[in-house]
Amino acid sequence: MDLYYHIRSPPCQPVAFLIKHMGLEVNYKTISIYDPKELEVLKQVNPQGTIPTLVDNGRAIWESHAILIYLAEKYALDDSLYPKDLAERTVVHQRLFFDNGLLQSASMGNMLPFLRNQPIPAELSAKLKRGLELLEMFLTGSTYVAGEKLTIADFPAFVSVASLSWMSYDLAPYPNVQRWFDRVSTHIPDLDAMRKQAETELRALMATLA
Numbered sequence: 001m002d003l004y005y006h007i008r009s010p011p012c013q014p015v016a017f018l019i020k021h022m023g024l025e026v027n028y029k030t031i032s033i034y035d036p037k038e039l040e041v042l043k044q045v046n047p048q049g050t051i052p053t054l055v056d057n058g059r060a061i062w063e064s065h066a067i068l069i070y071l072a073e074k075y076a077l078d079d080s081l082y083p084k085d086l087a088e089r090t091v092v093h094q095r096l097f098f099d100n101g102l103l104q105s106a107s108m109g110n111m112l113p114f115l116r117n118q119p120i121p122a123e124l125s126a127k128l129k130r131g132l133e134l135l136e137m138f139l140t141g142s143t144y145v146a147g148e149k150l151t152i153a154d155f156p157a158f159v160s161v162a163s164l165s166w167m168s169y170d171l172a173p174y175p176n177v178q179r180w181f182d183r184v185s186t187h188i189p190d191l192d193a194m195r196k197q198a199e200t201e202l203r204a205l206m207a208t209l210a
Contacts, residue, residue, distance in 0.1 A: 002027045004042055004053040007194060008201040010108055010163050011064040012052040014155035017188045018068055021155075024075055034205070065096045068152040080149050091146045095138065095153035099160055103131040107160040114167040115206045128164075132174050135161075139176035143183070150187055158184045166199055 003019070003026045005012040019026050031038050031051055039049055046053040046062045053062040054070065061070050072082035083089050106128040113120045135157060138145055146153045161181055164171070171178050185191055 001025070002029055002055040004029045004031045004045060004055070005051050006030055006032060006201070007198045008205060009051055010104065010159050013159045013162075013194075013198065015052045015054070015064050015067050015071075016194065017159070017191070018071060018081075018152060018155050020189045020191075020194075021187050022071065022075060022081075024071070065100050065156060068096070068155060072152050081152050083149075083151070088147060092151050092153045095145045095151075095157065098134065098138075099153070099156040102127070103135065103157060103160040106131045107163045110169075111163050111167055115203065131160075132171075132177060136174045136176050139180050144180065150184070154180075154184050154187075158188075162195065166202075 001024070003015065005016060005028065007013065007016060007030075031042050033039050033042070033049065033051060042051065042053065043049045045055055045060050048062060050062055052064055052067060053060055054067045055061075056070075056074075061067050069082060076082060079085075082092065106124065109124040110120050110128050113124075135145070142148065144150050144154050145157050158181065161171070161177060171181075188194075
């Protein structure tokens with residue numbers, strides 16, 4: 001399998017973290033979508049020109065949440081990461097779509113102005129607060145975001161919350177989120193090194209775009 005990605009990209013990180021968790025062998029192909037030559041290489045695989053893009057036996061899959069589903073369906077040793085039970089799977093889908101539709105965009109929307117030393121618009125701050133309040137509610141009486149087992153839904157939500165640490169966001173009002181975040185951290189090998197690399201490269205990119 002080939003993974004076209006960049007570790008500094010928040011949408012790429014859930015895929016990279018799941019791959020680490022599952023112990024899969026993957027050829028990492030680092031792509032900068034800001035480099036026209038590299039972007040053209042990517043578009044030969046994925047016409048949309050987005051990362052992450054996974055290529056497995058000639059089949060290209062893109063959009064991080066779709067890749068998570070694909071990897072769990074095809075390569076997981078059991079169904080704990082992506083339950084076969086319809087009721088349990090529905091909750092996983094709800095949490096994936098929650099991250100895709102709200103939490104991820106709110107997290108990135110707040111982080112980018114911060115990295116550019118710009119004020120964060122009030123509507124973006126409110127959107128993030130709402131996303132965290134919902135996540136806190138989901139985790140009330142629940143070990144993980146979709147129940148009592150780690151699932152693929154935990155990885156994108158984890159990255160959305162992890163990104164906030166770069167701007168020293170106060171998570172004290174969300175004790176369930178803090179508890180869950182610490183627990184998920186233990187499931188990702190080499191997490192500290194990967195996050196450090198991501199932060200370094202993201203700050204370097206923002207310096208060039210400022």
